[in-house]
Amino acid sequence: QFLQRQKVLGLYRSMLRTIARVPNDADRQYLRRWAREEFKRNKDATDQDVIRMMVTQANMHLQDLQKTLALANS
Numbered sequence: 001q002f003l004q005r006q007k008v009l010g011l012y013r014s015m016l017r018t019i020a021r022v023p024n025d026a027d028r029q030y031l032r033r034w035a036r037e038e039f040k041r042n043k044d045a046t047d048q049d050v051i052r053m054m055v056t057q058a059n060m061h062l063q064d065l066q067k068t069l070a071l072a073n074s
Contacts, residue, residue, distance in 0.1 A: 018065050
């Protein structure tokens with residue numbers, strides 16, 4: 001569980017770092033609020049399969065956001 005927690009915290013930090021690169025202030029605030037609420041809402045999850053699924057889903061969201069930012073900057 002310790003490693004799972006570290007993975008989730010690292011994902012959360014990566015998400016916030018990526019969101020910080022969003023150029024529009026209103027969009028950035030919305031995304032930051034959304035990420036915080038999602039992670040808070042699921043902080044008490046204990047089923048390892050559910051946690052793995054949520055980590056996978058969060059990684060997909062992070063990759064989508066990174067791709068969108070890369071396209072916007074090119």
